[in-house]
Amino acid sequence: MARWVLHADLDQFVAAVELLRRPELRGRPVVVGGTGDPSRRGVVSTASYEARRYGVRSGLPLRTAARRCPEAVFLPVDRAAYEAASDTVMATLRELCDVVEVIGWDEAFLAVDTGDPEAVARLIQRRVREATALDCTVGIGQNKLQAKLATAFGKPAGVFRLTDRTWPEVLGDRPTDVLWGIGPKTAKRLGELGIxxxxxxxxxxPRELARRFGPTIGPWLVRLARGRDPSPVVAEPYRARSRGREITYQEDLAGWDRVRREVGALARQVADEVAADDRPVGRxxxxxxxxxxxxxxxxxxLVRPARRAEAIERAALAALDRFTERRPVRLLGVRAEFVPEEEAAGPAPGDAPMPASTDPSAPARTGPAVSASTGASASAGAPGPPASGDPPRS
Structure with a gap:
């Protein structure tokens, strides 16, 4: 038997949970976001496949979504319902496999020793559907990278295998940003090199890319394109890699003093969630x-990892000072990124911010918050060094 990595990814997860509660909406375009009122400001958290055919996608303003798909049904975000469904799914996966690495509300890696990974994948789909009535897609690979990308080819509710042998044929002609961990900024830089x-x-x-991207990122990009990923599936409880809050304002904030007050308030709210986690923040x-x-x-x-609200607020305001444009603002967000547990040793009394890169293409590996107003980010970190990446497909 061979060791395989499976990636189970729930299809249109948030929308699917809503459709279970409102079966009369099945087959209709459904958009979940904000308060569910497209006349108010807010963004799309997720959209059903029927709505996606009209160009509605995560992060799109609700008003734009309503214009693109006038017949869509808009629903508010219900975080508690999604967490409950996710807990049931992950418990089901753990009944089937000892090694399960949860990387978000709606996805997880499983390491299995089997001669028939497709059979295991179909068992996963059947058991998840029996437990929750939700569909999932399962990607199969020889490592986490291959399994994650295979899932995109199996959507929706399918099974797809990607291996060292099939990798060049399946992915060779595709743009670099199809790779998990390469986003628009990195793809643009590669394009400038003719790649x-x-x-x-x-x-x-790899040596040339090391000169362009640095000695770590450059060679890693080449390994990524070759389908190499040595990272193991780790059977540890899922813990969010950040805590964050966002607010979309119904009227633009015109004064920067007001913007600073709002950022400070958001930072304090985030600090309350950090305190509940009792883990130090590094950025x-x-x-x-x-x-x-x-x-x-x-x-x-931060100069030293910190848990205190004062340190988080001070760092947030220092980050805000890096913005040079003083135009009207419609949305503000603050995200506190936890120090990786392997780096967090002992108490974290630090409270002083230090200069850091402002390049948004190199954040800690966190995914977008499902709610536009509150909550932990759903981590979907790419393997290897951090790089700009797009949100995972669902």
Missing amino acids: RTVAQLAAAD VVVKVRYAPFTTRTHGQR
């Missing part, structure tokens, strides 16, 4: 969305 496809990146000279990121819809982020590291 636009996965095959071109796989054939690139704070502030997100600003200007009117009409331009988004910028800046981060601020």
Whole structure:
């Protein structure tokens, strides 16, 4: 028997949970986000496949979603319902496999020793559906990277295997940003070097990319394009890698003094959640969305990891000071990124921020918050060094 990695990913998870409670909406375009009122400001958390056909996607303003799909049904976010469904799914997966690594509300890796991974994948799908009535897609690979990317080819509710042998044929001609861990900024930089496809990146000279991207990131990009990922599936309880809050304002904030007050208030709210986690924070990121819809982020590291509200608020305001544009603001967000547990040793009394990179393409590996107003980010970190990446498909 061989060791396989399976990636189980629930299909249109948030929308699917809502459809279970409202079966009369099945087959209709459904959009979940904010308060569920598209006349008010807010963004799409998720959309059903029927709504996606109209170009409705996560992060889109609710008003834009309503224009693109006038017949859509809009529903408010119900975090408690999604957490309950997720808990049931993950418990089901653990009944089937001893080694389960949860990486978000709606996805997990499983390590299995089997001669027939497709049979295991179909068993997973059947048991999840029996337990929750939710569908999931299962990707199969020889490592986590391959399994994660295989899932995209199996959507929705399918099974797809990606291996060292099939990798070049399946992915070779695709753009580099299809890779888990490469986002638009990195893809653009690669394109400037004439590297636009996965095959071109796989054939690139690691030494040249090391000169362009650094001695760690450069060679890692080449390994990524070759389908290499040595990271193991770790059977540990899922813990969010950050805590964050966002607010979309019904009227733009015109004065920067008001913006500072709002960021400070958000930081204190985030600090309350950090205190509940009792884990040190190493970096704070502030997100600003200007009117009409331009988004910028800046981060601020702490000299020493900290848990105190004062330290988190001070770092948030220091990050805010990096914004040079003073245009009207429609959305603000603050995210506190926890120090990786292997780096967090002992109490964390530090409270002083230090200069840090403001490049939003290199955050800690956290996924987007499902709620536009509150909650822990759903981690979907790519393997290897941090790099700009797109939210996972669902």
